[in-house]
Amino acid sequence: MSAVTNIFLVRHGQTEWNKEHRLQGHKNSPLTQEGKEQAIKTKQALGGYEIHKAYVSPLQRAQDTLALIIDQQAIDVVISNNLKEINLGPWEGKTKQQTLLSDPQQYTHFWQEQEKFNLAGAETYQQLQNRVVSELQTIFANEKGKNILVVSHWIAIKAAIAHYTSTPLSDLSSLPDPKNGEYTILSEPR
Known part of the structure; x- marks a missing residue:
């Protein structure tokens, strides 16, 4: 085990509604072909890391992205409502x-x-922000020294990053938007 716990925080791949500039929230639309390719690129980018466990939003776009990233690897998957997108x-x-x-x-x-x-x-x-950060803190506490894949959503990820960078919600617009299929690494010493 590592001396550091890493969370690879991935935004799901592009969906039909992303292309149409529709707000998804807790509703869903399918991944586009580009969204599927984004997930496969993420799989390749993470290829150098041993992923010990995955946590994922129950929304289908996140589940489909996760399936493409782990590609039948024997990885335990935890589905968490706290990783859902903002309810709009x-x-x-x-x-x-x-x-x-x-x-x-x-x-x-x-x-x-x-x-x-x-x-x-x-x-x-x-x-x-409260529910997403609560879930990430629980992951850090329970998965010490491991590499954890977390697949979530645009605003959920951005709100979490704001917390971990001490950026107030009033300055949320100053943070870059996580792109579809891309990941951010959150690390915490064991």
Whole structure:
């Protein structure tokens, strides 16, 4: 075992709704061919690491991405609701334009003033960050000295990175967006 615990935090591959600029939240759309290729590239990029275990969101796009990355390797997989994307309630399945027209103030908050986003029927960024970070902290505590693959979602990952880089949610826009199929490594000493 290593002296360091590594979490390889992967955003799922591109989906049909990503291409259509639709907000997915807890709803799902299938991976595109490009999304499948992104997952295979991630598999190749991680080829030099021994992955000991995987954690994944229950949403199909994350599950499909994970399946392509581990490609029938005998790796224990834990499905975690805490790794889901932000719940966007009434906005799920709608285009950015539709959400702008339906609620311009919350649209601005969602994209530029995340700490103020509070759409009825949706999760706040703080609620999202709390549950994702709680799950990652549990993984760090339970998987000491291992390399752990975690497949999650755009805003969920970005909110987690904000926590680990001490970036307040009010500055979330300053962080780069995780790209489909790409990963970030979070490390913690054993």
